[in-house]
Amino acid sequence: MRTDRLASALTDLKSRLKPGELRLDARTLAAHAGDRWFASHLPDAVALPRSTAAVSTVLRFAHENRIPVTARGAGHGYVGGCVPQQGGIALSLARLNRIKEVHEGDFVAVVQSGVRTQALQDAVEARHLFYPPDPASRADCSIGGNIATNAGGPRCLKYGVTRDYVLGLEAVLADGTVVRPGSRTHKNKTGFELARLFVGSEGLLGVVTEATLKLLPLPPYRGCLAVGYDAAPVAAAAINAVFAAGILPCALEVADGFTLAAARKRTGSRQLEGCEAMIIVELDGQERSVRAELRAVEQAARLPGTRFVQRALGAEACERVWQVRREFSYSLRDTGLTKLNEDIAVPRSRLVDLFEFAQGLQQRHGLPVACFGHAGDGNIHVNVMVDETQPGWRERSEAALDDLFGQVIAWGGVITGEHGVGLAKKRWFPLAVSPELRTLHRAVKRALDPRGILNPGKFV
Amino acid sequence: MIIVELDGQERSVRAELRAVEQAAWLPGTRFVQRALGAEACERVWQVRREFSYSLRDTGLTKLNEDIAAPRSRLVDLFEFAQGLQQRHGLPVACFGHAGDGNIHVNVMVDETQPGWRERSEAALDDLFGQVIAWGGVITGEHGVGLAKKRWFPLAVSPELRTLHRAVKRALDPRGILNPGKFV
Numbered sequence: 084m085r086t087d088r089l090a091s092a093l094t095d096l097k098s099r100l101k102p103g104e105l106r107l108d109a110r111t112l113a114a115h116a117g118d119r120w121f122a123s124h125l126p127d128a129v130a131l132p133r134s135t136a137a138v139s140t141v142l143r144f145a146h147e148n149r150i151p152v153t154a155r156g157a158g159h160g161y162v163g164g165c166v167p168q169q170g171g172i173a174l175s176l177a178r179l180n181r182i183k184e185v186h187e188g189d190f191v192a193v194v195q196s197g198v199r200t201q202a203l204q205d206a207v208e209a210r211h212l213f214y215p216p217d218p219a220s221r222a223d224c225s226i227g228g229n230i231a232t233n234a235g236g237p238r239c240l241k242y243g244v245t246r247d248y249v250l251g252l253e254a255v256l257a258d259g260t261v262v263r264p265g266s267r268t269h270k271n272k273t274g275f276e277l278a279r280l281f282v283g284s285e286g287l288l289g290v291v292t293e294a295t296l297k298l299l300p301l302p303p304y305r306g307c308l309a310v311g312y313d314a315a316p317v318a319a320a321a322i323n324a325v326f327a328a329g330i331l332p333c334a335l336e337v338a339d340g341f342t343l344a345a346a347r348k349r350t351g352s353r354q355l356e357g358c359e360a361m362i363i364v365e366l367d368g369q370e371r372s373v374r375a376e377l378r379a380v381e382q383a384a385r386l387p388g389t390r391f392v393q394r395a396l397g398a399e400a401c402e403r404v405w406q407v408r409r410e411f412s413y414s415l416r417d418t419g420l421t422k423l424n425e426d427i428a429v430p431r432s433r434l435v436d437l438f439e440f441a442q443g444l445q446q447r448h449g450l451p452v453a454c455f456g457h458a459g460d461g462n463i464h465v466n467v468m469v470d471e472t473q474p475g476w477r478e479r480s481e482a483a484l485d486d487l488f489g490q491v492i493a494w495g496g497v498i499t500g501e502h503g504v505g506l507a508k509k510r511w512f513p514l515a516v517s518p519e520l521r522t523l524h525r526a527v528k529r530a531l532d533p534r535g536i537l538n539p540g541k542f543v
Numbered sequence: 544m545i546i547v548e549l550d551g552q553e554r555s556v557r558a559e560l561r562a563v564e565q566a567a568w569l570p571g572t573r574f575v576q577r578a579l580g581a582e583a584c585e586r587v588w589q590v591r592r593e594f595s596y597s598l599r600d601t602g603l604t605k606l607n608e609d610i611a612a613p614r615s616r617l618v619d620l621f622e623f624a625q626g627l628q629q630r631h632g633l634p635v636a637c638f639g640h641a642g643d644g645n646i647h648v649n650v651m652v653d654e655t656q657p658g659w660r661e662r663s664e665a666a667l668d669d670l671f672g673q674v675i676a677w678g679g680v681i682t683g684e685h686g687v688g689l690a691k692k693r694w695f696p697l698a699v700s701p702e703l704r705t706l707h708r709a710v711k712r713a714l715d716p717r718g719i720l721n722p723g724k725f726v
């Protein structure tokens with residue numbers, strides 16, 4: 084659309100909304116241009132609706148006038164998903180931030196999509212209920228963003244990802260129609276799984292305004308075990324031994340030697356010395372069960388090559404163990420390098436292969452590579468560390484990623500386990516997804532967004 | 544009657560089963576049967592499996608409706624089912640997955656009686672209407688198929704049915720896949 088026509092259309096839209104629901108000032112535009120990845124692009128307007136009706140007004144108008152609309156939750160994505168790549172309207176759900184209901188009898192929460200994940204978790208845990216999906220960004224990210232990226236986290240090994248908690252949604256379609264797929268029942272087979280069609284759709288199929296989420300009883304107790312090893316294959320063997328004991332931990336994390344060396348430097352931790360791998364195993368449930376099973380985990384995980392074992396019983400002690408895990412990201416940042424965090428997922432048995440391949444990458448491309456992440460489900464964060472002051476860094480890092488993604492796909496793995504495609508992985512989408520499947524993506528996209536106004540410039 | 548099953552490590556299961564028993568042993572309890580180990584559990588489940596056969600033994604035809612209600616509506620549902628029985632003169636038997644609200648409501652029909660079809664349809668109209676009013680759904684796990692096709696428009700809004708058709712058209716533009724069903 085020509086700029087003058089767009090400007091007058093936006094003025095028109097503004098008059099149909101409540102004061103403050105459409106902003107055109109430079110500061111607001113700049114604040115809605117990017118997320119936690121590198122890309123950014125200015126929108127022409129920012130919509131800050133306070134109601135589903137206002138979201139519907141924005142979309143109906145944008146549909147009629149063919150104006151791009153890119154949904155935005157909290158802007159804490161890792162792949163540039165909410166970047167309004169073709170301008171138009173950045174539609175922020177930040178003001179739809181009400182927890183409408185937490186029902187102890189039905190085990191559901193009804194929340195608007197702008198609610199912070201942590202705010203929901205605090206509200207339900209106060210009532211001894213549990214919403215398990217725990218992205219590390221949970222203090223900042225929104226439920227709508229979690230749904231649109233099908234976010235995961237450490238606990239998803241036992242409890243499943245965001246998808247598994249979405250019972251029902253309220254969503255606004257490209258033409259402004261409001262639909263409520265799903266329900267508040269824990270089972271539902273009435274028609275297609277349309278609520279879950281929006282899960283992981285990265286704002287390309289509709290805008291989520293409300294979610295009815297499944298809750299569980301809150302496990303009353305937690306226990307944690309951190310074990311350091313002198314070689315990565317020992318860690319892999321320990322992971323297998325835990326599963327072989329018939330135990331499904333709620334989390335099972337792993338870190339490689341590079342990550343641990345950086346963490347040791349940052350924290351001064353002596354126990355990490357000489358460790359080439361470390362695992363963290365967390366159990367939850369009834370106190371007696373957790374205590375007994377943690378002993379069984381320790382027995383299974385204490386293999387020749389073990390450098391240290393750290394036990395933690397109770398929530399507080401566990402948090403101290405996780406503190407080390409959280410330091411990983413900061414420690415890598417301390418290196419002064421830029422961290423390209425690739426959240427690939429490989430078939431579970433490929434863990435050692437992946438660590439070895441990552442070392443090879445390092446040698447071939449001269450870029451340090453640090454691996455850590457969710458060992459239990461094969462979703463390992465491969466961090467390619469780039470020195471942006473060196474000439475040719477971009478080509479070298481792209482070549483390293485080509486190598487990495489090619490190998491991961493050859494193993495039957497995927498290029499993103501939880502962050503999404505966004506802009507960051509758009510280049511590799513055709514490598515990861517067959518032509519037939521891309522055609523199917525386009526057919527579904529066309530059915531829901533015939534004019535292509537929703538988050539244009541992304542992977543479909 | 545309720546059946547609660549736990550699985551996991553043996554010591555944990557034994558201890559937690561005691562905790563379950565403590566929680567479930569309320570005034571009004573008539574019996575408690577414990578089962579430890581796979582074999583003993585199977586014997587308990589055998590009773591559960593007999594439910595279906597027992598209902599068939601009545602000689603009546605069982606219309607098994609796998610509705611799901613919000614979890615807190617369990618007692619309401621049982622009471623409503625009794626009311627159905629009185630209003631339509633058809634016995635109703637409820638059993639199923641209490642934990643997730645997916646209760647099988649079995650409307651028992653005597654096909655030798657004249658007007659049985661109309662009466663059972665009227666009972667199902669009543670049942671599905673109430674379940675939907677509670678925020679429940681007409682099928683929790685069996686699907687719509689032909690059995691529930693008539694109630695699909697009641698259960699799913701016009702906007703959502705349009706969305707069903709749009710997705711269907713995108714994947715099956717000539718409508719050759721399982722035609723005559725709910726989309």
Ligand SMILES: Cc1cc2nc3c(=O)[nH]c(=O)nc-3n(C[C@H](O)[C@H](O)[C@H](O)COP(=O)(O)OP(=O)(O)OC[C@H]3O[C@@H](n4cnc5c(N)ncnc54)[C@H](O)[C@@H]3O)c2cc1C
Nearest residue numbers: 156157158159160164218219225227228229231235286291
């Ligand atoms: C430090 C850090 C740690 C992280 N750790 C994890 C982790 O452990 N696990 C994990 O899975 N992710 C993680 N992430 C990634 C990110 O937090 C998740 O992708 C999160 O779900 C994004 O939520 P958001 O509200 O910030 O979404 P945004 O960044 O605003 O948007 C993300 C995508 O969702 C779409 N979208 C947002 N809201 C809606 C809506 N209401 N309707 C339709 N589409 C919408 C956007 O268009 C965009 O495509 C991390 C990110 C950071 C910065």
